Amino acid sequence: MELLYSPLSPYVRKVMVVAHELGIADRIRTTRIDTRAERDRIVGSNPLGKIPALITGAGAVIYDSPVICEYLDAEHGGHRLLPANGARRWEILTRMALADGLMDAAILVRHERAREPAKRSDEWAAWQLAKVSAGLDALEARVDTFGDAIDLGQIAVVCAMGYMPLRLDELVGFPRWPGLRAWADRLGARDAFRRTVPVL
Numbered sequence: 001m002e003l004l005y006s007p008l009s010p011y012v013r014k015v016m017v018v019a020h021e022l023g024i025a026d027r028i029r030t031t032r033i034d035t036r037a038e039r040d041r042i043v044g045s046n047p048l049g050k051i052p053a054l055i056t057g058a059g060a061v062i063y064d065s066p067v068i069c070e071y072l073d074a075e076h077g078g079h080r081l082l083p084a085n086g087a088r089r090w091e092i093l094t095r096m097a098l099a100d101g102l103m104d105a106a107i108l109v110r111h112e113r114a115r116e117p118a119k120r121s122d123e124w125a126a127w128q129l130a131k132v133s134a135g136l137d138a139l140e141a142r143v144d145t146f147g148d149a150i151d152l153g154q155i156a157v158v159c160a161m162g163y164m165p166l167r168l169d170e171l172v173g174f175p176r177w178p179g180l181r182a183w184a185d186r187l188g189a190r191d192a193f194r195r196t197v198p199v200l
């Protein structure tokens with residue numbers, strides 16, 4: 001399999017953590033793509049021009065990251081990280097959606113702040129940042145129920161938390177979410193996370 005990736009992407013990290021947890025990372029060849037400078041290379045696989053995209057052994061292209069994670073777990077992992085059905089499946093997928101939404105909102109804040117002042121909307125950045133806060137609040141309120149089991153939802157939350165402080169200074173140390181931070185530090189000590197730590 002081939003994974004089209006860029007190094008800092010939290011969505012890519014999520015896929016690689018899944019691969020490590022399933023013991024199949026060595027079956028994935030990684031190809032680095034600059035989605036801006038090499039647009040033609042990525043749109044041939046994903047018309048949206050986004051990474052990650054996975055090219056399977058059979059030559060099929062799979063995106064986006066939640067679909068890749070499900071594919072790896074179902075086809076190569078025996079449903080170890082996401083049950084095939086039942087209440088737990090929907091709980092895990094919803095937690096992954098929340099974590100992915102945190103990444104999406106954090107990236108929008110970062111892009112907005114990077115614009116030149118005349119084009120920047122502080123209101124839009126604040127609107128997105130409020131989503132980040134609300135998502136973290138919701139996770140903090142339930143973190144006592146998370147436990148240390150590893151699944152797609154827990155992986156996505158740890159990857160979101162690993163990424164956001166790199167881009168949003170106010171999230172360094174997660175001062176308003178101490179329970180969540182302690183939980184993420186604990187889970188983040190697993191080998192799969194340590195092997196995929198984002199480096200600026």
Ligand SMILES: N[C@@H](CCC(=O)N[C@@H](CS)C(=O)NCC(=O)O)C(=O)O
Pocket residue numbers: 006008009010011035048049050051052064065066100
């Ligand atoms: N929902 C997608 C989001 C992927 C995404 O936004 N990737 C970013 C890199 S972190 C990207 O490729 N951006 C390039 C672009 O939007 O043109 C997923 O989960 O895979």
